[in-house]
Amino acid sequence: MNGVVLRALLCAYPRAWRERYGDELAALIAQMGDEQRLTWRIGPNIILAGGRERLRALGLVGDRLTPEDRAKDGCLLVLWAWMLFVVGGVIVQKSSEHWQSAIPASHQGLPAVAFQTVAAAAALGGVLVVAGIALTLSSVRVFVRAGGWPMVRRAVSRAAALTVPTVAGGVGLILWAHRLTTAQRNGLDHRYLAAFGVVALMMLASLVAWTMAAAAIARQIGFTRRLLRVEATVAAAVTATMTVMTIATVAWWSAVAHAAPWFLAGTPPGSSGSVLPPDLATAAALMLIATMLGVAGTRNSFRNVRVERIPT
Amino acid sequence: MSPSARSKVAPSGRSNDPPVLILTSLAAGPKHGHALLLDIEAFAGVRLGPGTLYGAIGRLEERGLIEAAGPDGRTRPYLLTTSGRDLLEATLAELRTIVDEGTRRLSRASQLASLGGEA
Numbered sequence: 001m002n003g004v005v006l007r008a009l010l011c012a013y014p015r016a017w018r019e020r021y022g023d024e025l026a027a028l029i030a031q032m033g034d035e036q037r038l039t040w041r042i043g044p045n046i047i048l049a050g051g052r053e054r055l056r057a058l059g060l061v062g063d064r065l066t067p068e069d070r071a072k073d074g075c076l077l078v079l080w081a082w083m084l085f086v087v088g089g090v091i092v093q094k095s096s097e098h099w100q101s102a103i104p105a106s107h108q109g110l111p112a113v114a115f116q117t118v119a120a121a122a123a124l125g126g127v128l129v130v131a132g133i134a135l136t137l138s139s140v141r142v143f144v145r146a147g148g149w150p151m152v153r154r155a156v157s158r159a160a161a162l163t164v165p166t167v168a169g170g171v172g173l174i175l176w177a178h179r180l181t182t183a184q185r186n187g188l189d190h191r192y193l194a195a196f197g198v199v200a201l202m203m204l205a206s207l208v209a210w211t212m213a214a215a216a217i218a219r220q221i222g223f224t225r226r227l228l229r230v231e232a233t234v235a236a237a238v239t240a241t242m243t244v245m246t247i248a249t250v251a252w253w254s255a256v257a258h259a260a261p262w263f264l265a266g267t268p269p270g271s272s273g274s275v276l277p278p279d280l281a282t283a284a285a286l287m288l289i290a291t292m293l294g295v296a297g298t299r300n301s302f303r304n305v306r307v308e309r310i311p312t
Numbered sequence: 313m314s315p316s317a318r319s320k321v322a323p324s325g326r327s328n329d330p331p332v333l334i335l336t337s338l339a340a341g342p343k344h345g346h347a348l349l350l351d352i353e354a355f356a357g358v359r360l361g362p363g364t365l366y367g368a369i370g371r372l373e374e375r376g377l378i379e380a381a382g383p384d385g386r387t388r389p390y391l392l393t394t395s396g397r398d399l400l401e402a403t404l405a406e407l408r409t410i411v412d413e414g415t416r417r418l419s420r421a422s423q424l425a426s427l428g429g430e431a
Contacts, residue, residue: 021370024344027346027386028345029362045364049366050363053367066375
């Protein structure tokens with residue numbers, strides 16, 4: 001196996017892993033090559049193992065050896081699910097702007113209740129996520145005081161570095177939007193549309209980076225059994241809010257599709273059109289996937305938090 | 313074996329789990345990656361991929377069950393820690409219990425079958 005192929009294969013691993021084990025793995029493969037022991041399976045084996053390490057680094061999978069780690073991984077999976085849900089929720093929020101003006105007041109009962117339910121559950125879910133993070137702060141403080149900061153510095157710095165231009169871009173976009181008409185904001189002004197897309201991508205990148213930072217920190221700090229139980233309960237509550245929001249969103253969508261299909265199709269009032277716009281379909285798929293991930297994470301954390309070995 | 317010890321056993325607790333194989337190999341003394349692969353293939357007949365091997369090494373080291381014994385060119389020998397030795401002992405005890413119980417049951421089933429045949 002030549003050096004270029006080997007280096008490309010090693011890119012399957014996260015950088016931190018490569019820095020620690022990359023040379024050793026490369027040396028092992030070189031030795032296997034010298035002994036004519038390389039087979040076609042080596043490539044897929046490394047790519048799969050590297051992908052797994054990346055998922056582990058993100059806290060998305062955990063084949064850790066202790067129940068404490070598995071329970072933590074379950075909670076982290078719920079955090080990732082929440083992040084995914086937020087993306088879906090933002091799309092729904094954007095797609096549903098001014099829906100009330102498109103539907104006769106006599107038909108607003110069900111969609112209004114569904115929409116308010118989504119908003120209330122979103123607020124509750126957000127508070128729960130913040131509370132779940134806040135509960136770990138004393139453990140984080142202990143970890144940092146014990147010299148752990150270098151282990152998470154890269155992840156936190158990257159998130160902070162992404163957030164600064166994102167906030168600046170967001171503020172700039174809001175100021176710009178105030179000088180535009182509704183039509184211009186909704187696609188007539190192509191420069192605004194492009195800027196909106198860039199800021200939206202930056203927001204997504206910041207969200208992912210902070211979730212990665214939270215996962216990196218959570219993996220390093222110690223959780224007592226009591227704290228894990230509380231975190232598992234919070235994770236279950238967050239998952240419940242995601243479930244409620246998914247159901248309420250589908251209910252709102254169905255009600256609007258029945259009362260004012262032209263709103264979903266983006267066509268003039270009274271006309272017909274598809275009630276399955278791609279943006280809402282994408283958002284609903286994201287919300288559904290996130291909810292399922294949340295259920296899986298909650299189940300995993302509760303199953304492992306009961307094991308006796310976790311310190312009290 | 314106590315639940316606390318059992319809960320520390322490698323993911324599936326199977327004898328062909330890479331972590332169990334690595335701990336078993338290192339019980340004979342420190343080895344680097346290549347020596348581990350050859351040894352595991354020799355005593356267990358399992359050919360681990362390099363990605364699988366280093367994935368398991370990473371997890372074992374993260375849990376403090378093995379440790380690198382210092383740089384050795386581009387390869388680093390690994391050795392068992394005290395925790396790793398304890399875990400291996402607990403894992404083997406658990407496997408031994410299953411082997412003994414399975415053997416006992418098979419033996420009993422054979423006896424019953426032979427008694428049935430005679431009747």
